[in-house]
Amino acid sequence: MPRQSESTTRNMTSGNSFKQIVLFFIPLLWGNLFQQVYSLVDSIIVGKGISDKALAAVGASGTLNFLILGFAIGMTRGFGILFAQCFGREDHAMLRAYISASKRLCIGISLVLSVVCILALRSMLKFMQTPADIIEDAYIYFVIILIGIVITVLNNLAITILQSLGDSKTPLSAMIISSLANIVMDIFLVMGLGIGVAGAAIATVLAQLFSFIYCFYKIKMIDIFDKKNYSDAEVNGKNITFELVKIGIPVAFMNSITAAGGIILQYFVNLMGSGYVAAYSACMKFASLFEQFGMSAGLSMMTFVGQNMGAGKYDRIRKGVRQGLLLATVLNIPLALLQILFPEQLARIFLSDPEIxxxxxDFLPILGISLFALGWLFVYRYSVQGLGNTFVPMLSGALEVIMRLTVCFTVGRASFRGIALSEVSAWIGAFIMLMITYYVVMGLKSKA
Structure with a gap:
């Protein structure tokens, strides 16, 4: 069988920068939106097909999901920075070496996380003050997710490899396949067989498996991998594993630190009762959905900046980042208006109880007003990471925790609106920090 040509990859170091960014961004956005369909379908089927409390149980595990899976997935995203830089400077031998080592790292770390977290899960849910009437369902749901963590992480590694090479179309196709499979399995397992939240979790893991199989097949068909991968730890005098860990672990910790801020908010919401937990879960579903537009713009910049960093084209990086900021701003205008003007209509998609x-x-309009800061945060964060600096973005995650904790203890305990203010304060603080960092780093690159 003839191998796939390199036409699916995209070298972003030449040509019209805005066109390159947009052409990469569009499939990436649709892919991320289809990924959100996993969560949205789970929520609609669980909330409408079982109960609002079942939805609260799935939502209560969401922050732990981000904390644990976010660590491993963040690590793969960090690896992608090195992949993109190698591709930008056309060092395909080193690219193959990094990918070979990254597969071993992902499998090993995923297995350790799965075992440790399953053993500690019930204690973590109790520590978060998960309401007694939803804790068992939350435990069942997340245990199944943890069992499938290796599949989830390998799927994200495969997607990262493709995106780093400028291919955002294949991940989109994978997301469409897995999303459709997830919908069918959700309906069959939850509504058909009536096995509750366990069915939603099983459907999510299997959907990730379908995505991984498809992406892995496409990677094997790319011409630059038509050679035996390096298995040695040392290539051209570099310790491949150390290089991957050095750039990947800060991104992993950034995700987990950011998730810790979410756990703080979840803790305070849990103290309010299961009704507020259900409302918070629904609101954060929309937050996760709407942030995909700014996040996709940011992820586009990580690939764009990473490739051009590898090629040493700093003026092109500056121009591209300005265009990325404009793209994120324009995209967020209608999304912000939806949350500000139609919060009740949005909430009714997931919820039935008028009080909830x-x-x-009280919550969604505050998120809408601050959505622009979140989009700019993503553009600057991923641009700084694309430059190879993953330490400061990790610190920005710590700043988010501090902001959430501070606002929670001052106004967050008083009302549900205060919880929303705690969330957006973290966005604004991290955005300012990363914006300053980007211009400082680029200034230093210019002088080098």
């Missing part, structure tokens, strides 16, 4: 829906009317 009323809580969302």
């Amino acid at each position: 829906i009323s809580y969302c009317k």
Whole structure:
């Protein structure tokens, strides 16, 4: 069988920068949106097909999901920075070496995380003050997710490899396949067989498996991998594993530190009762969905900046980042208006209880007003990472925790609106920090 040509990859170091960014961004956005369909379908089927409390149970595990899976997935995203830089300078031998080592790292770390976290899960849920009437469902749901963590991480590694090479179309196709499979399995397992939240978790893991199989097949068909991968730890005098860990672990910790801030908010919401937990879960579903537009713009910049960093084209990086900021701003205008003007209508998609829906009317408009800062945060964060600096973005995650904790203890305990203010304060603080960092780093690159 003839191998696939390199036409699916995209070298972003030449040509019209805005066109390159947009062409990469569009499939990436659709892919991320389809990924969100996993969560949205779970929520609609669980909330409408079982109960609002079942939805609260799935939502209560969401921050732990981000904390644990976010660590491993963040690590793969960090690896992608090195992949993109190698591709930008056309060092395909080193690229193959990095990918070979990254597969071993992902499998090993995923297995350790799975075992340790399953053993500690019930204690973590109790520590978060998960309400007694939803803790068992939350435990069952997340245990199944943890069992499948290796599949999830390998799927994200495969997607990262493709995106680092400028291919955002294949991940989109994978997301479409897995999303459709997830919908069918959700309906069959939850509504058909009636096995509750366990069915939603099983459907999510299997959907990740389908995505991984498809992406892995496509990677094997790319011409630059038509050679035996390096298995040695040392290539051209570099310790491949150390290089990967050095750039990947800060991104992993950044995700987990950011998730810790989410756990702080979840803790305070849990103290309010299961009704507020359900409202918070619904609101954060929309937050996760709407942030995909700014996040996709940011991820586009990580690939764009990473490739051009490898090629040493700093003026092109500056121009591209300005265009990325403009893209994120324009995209967020209609999304912000939806949350500000139609919070009740949005809440009714997931929820049935009028009182719980009323809580969302205090929460969503605040997120909408601050959505622009979140988009700019993503563009600067991923641009700085693309430059090879993953330490400061990790510190920005710590700043997010500090901001959430500070606002929670001052106004977050008083009302559900205070919880929303705690969330957006973290966005604004991290955005300012990363914006300053980007211009400082680029200034130093110019002088080098």
